[in-house]
Every structure is written in C-alpha cells, then in structure tokens.
Amino acid sequence: MEFSVERAFDLLDQSIQLIQNEERVTYLDGLALALKKFNAGVELTEPSLQEMAKMLEETEVTNEQIRKVIQLAIIKGMKGSTQQQHMITPDSIALFIGYFLQKFLKNKEEFRVFDPASGTGNLLTAVINQVEANGIGYGSEIDPTLIQIAVESANLQEQQIEFFHQDSLTPLLLEPVDFVIADLPVGYYPDDTQSLQYQLRAEEGHSYAHHLFIEQSIKYTKEGGYLLFLIPNFLFTSDQSEKLQKYLREHTHIVSLMQLPLTLFTSEKFAKSLFILQKKGQDTKPPKQALMAQLPSFKDVQATDNMLKKIDKWFKNENLE
Structure with missing residues (x-):
C-alpha cells in the first residue's frame, strides 16, 4: 500500500473536526491537539487517527509527505484569516x-x-x-x-x-x-x-x-x-x-x-x-x-x-x- 497524502489529510481532517466539536476549539487548536495525541503514543480513540497511525506504520513515508499532510490542515485552518x-x-x-x-x-x-x-x-x-x-x-x-x-x-x-x-x-x-x-x-x-x-x-x-x-x-x-x-x-x-x-x-x-x-x-x-x-x-x-x-x-x-x-x-x- 502506497502512502497517500490526500487520504492521510482526510483522516486527520476528520479527527480535527471531532476534537473541535468535543473540545469547542478552533480548527487550528484542534489540529494541535490531534497531533499531540498522535505523538504521545497514547491509545487513540478516534477511528480516523487509528487509521492514520496504521497508514504510517504500514507504508514508507517521508518527512516531506508528513509535512504536506499537516500543511493541508494548516491551510484549511487559516482560510479566511485576515491576519x-x-x-x-x-x-x-x-x-x-x-x-x-x-x-x-x-x-x-x-x-x-x-x-x-x-x-x-x-x-x-x-x-x-x-x-x-x-x-x-x-x-x-x-x-x-x-x-x-x-x-x-x-x-x-x-x-x-x-x-x-x-x-x-x-x-x-x-x-x-x-x-x-x-x-x-x-x-x-x-x-x-x-x-x-x-x-x-x-x-x-x-x-x-x-x-x-x-x-x-x-x-x-x-x-x-x-x-x-x-x-x-x-x-x-x-x-x-x-x-x-x-x-x-x-x-x-x-x-x-x-x-x-x-x-x-x-x-x-x-x-x-x-x-x-x-x-x-x-x-x-x-x-x-x-x-x-x-x-x-x-x-x-x-x-x-x-x-x-x-x-x-x-x-x-x-x-x-
């Protein structure tokens, strides 16, 4: 199975939206929390984060591909920002x-x-x-x-x-x-x-x-x-x-x-x-x-x-x- 930046972003996006709704935070804060959960190696409760973790384990993935997944989420979170x-x-x-x-x-x-x-x-x-x-x-x-x-x-x-x-x-x-x-x-x-x-x-x-x-x-x-x-x-x-x-x-x-x-x-x-x-x-x-x-x-x-x-x-x- 090849690593897909688009698929990984979809999974990360789903997780962020779940966290957003649960914690009542902005999309970018949800991204920070999703990545923190992921890095902490704790048991992931969100099915989308579980699937993303599996993808990273089972495919050859580069740092640049990981950066691009996160970048897509950042771009989504910053859309409409006036700053x-x-x-x-x-x-x-x-x-x-x-x-x-x-x-x-x-x-x-x-x-x-x-x-x-x-x-x-x-x-x-x-x-x-x-x-x-x-x-x-x-x-x-x-x-x-x-x-x-x-x-x-x-x-x-x-x-x-x-x-x-x-x-x-x-x-x-x-x-x-x-x-x-x-x-x-x-x-x-x-x-x-x-x-x-x-x-x-x-x-x-x-x-x-x-x-x-x-x-x-x-x-x-x-x-x-x-x-x-x-x-x-x-x-x-x-x-x-x-x-x-x-x-x-x-x-x-x-x-x-x-x-x-x-x-x-x-x-x-x-x-x-x-x-x-x-x-x-x-x-x-x-x-x-x-x-x-x-x-x-x-x-x-x-x-x-x-x-x-x-x-x-x-x-x-x-x-x-």
Missing part, C-alpha cells in the same frame, strides 16, 4: 530558499538554521527536509497555537528543532547560526520600550516590525552566515528605508534581490521578493555583482529552468560553489 502572519509561505518559495541554502552550504555536512517568525514551522521544516546536510533548526513564535502545531509537526517529522515561545524581538537564548530564513512579519511593532534596544527603531511613534526583525536576525547570524528573507516589495521605498539601507551596508553584503512572481499573491500590495544577505566578517567580501532578477511564474517550467541555469552560472562566476 497576514496567519498566511502560509507557498511551497514553491520554500523550495527556492532550500535551493539557495544548499548552494551556500557547499560540502558542509551539518548546518544550523533559525526562523525568527516560525509560525507553524512549515517553512523551517520544508527547507530542512530538502537540504542534504543535517539541519538543526531553531524557531521563535509568540502565538501559542501556532507554536504548538510547530512543535508537534517537527516531532512527527522527527526533526531536530528547538522552539522559543516568546516575542522574537526580545533577547533569545541562541548562539549565532549559519543561516536565518524568514517570511518577515510586516507592520508596526507595538512595544515601544523594547524597540529602544534597536538601531532601526523609529525616531517617533511605533517602529516597523520588519525592520527590527532584520536587525535581530543579523545579530543572531554568524560572521559570514547568510540571511534569506521574504520581504515586501515596498521595503526600500517606504519611509525609514534610508536608515535601513545604511544599516545593511554597514553590517552585511547584499547578495541577491529577486522579485517573486505576482501570481503567487492575492494582490500586488502583498507581493514579495527574496532578499539574500551575508553578514560581514573578516574573510567576507561582497559579490562582484549582486544577483538581481524578476522570477518567472513557477508554473512556466521552461522559464524557471532557464532562470535556474542563470543562477547556477552566477554561483560559478562568484566562486560560491
């Missing part, structure tokens, strides 16, 4: 981030990666799953439901990930990492007292959370380490952007800025780009030429293939492989 932080990063983007991370790793056998806006852990686990080296992950998230899903999802995938349940812009018990990846939360940061700790704080009023997340991420990256951010396309045209650009020139080398296909977003105002930085260190130097591109629709296989060839050529020219 941008309750949106899931598309798999096509996660694949692209993983592709770059693999390139920067060269022949390293192990790496440490941190997502300061980890949410349900979907981006973090998607990237770790596709990189050949052994990934040790760290994630930070303030939302209790999202972090509970992230913990249970990572456990079910047997991923080595440590999560911090806290405001990501407060100090973290974390040694600097090789990589930071983040789909940056966009908006204002409400804690004006905490923002005083940041160089990128606003002179008056609330500071931009996305600016502070960039500064915090650079702080927790090793010298020579890389940061791969999904940024709003307006990042460098909004007010306070001059201060941000000055800060980035001081602390990092700009490696790449690639605009993502507009087809990935519900509206142009939510469109994003992949922004790659390297933290400056004694042995680092800026690229001869930063990689700038407008990415084609990922559905256009030929155009995407041509773009990957151009990126491969850029890596060779920069001696980064």
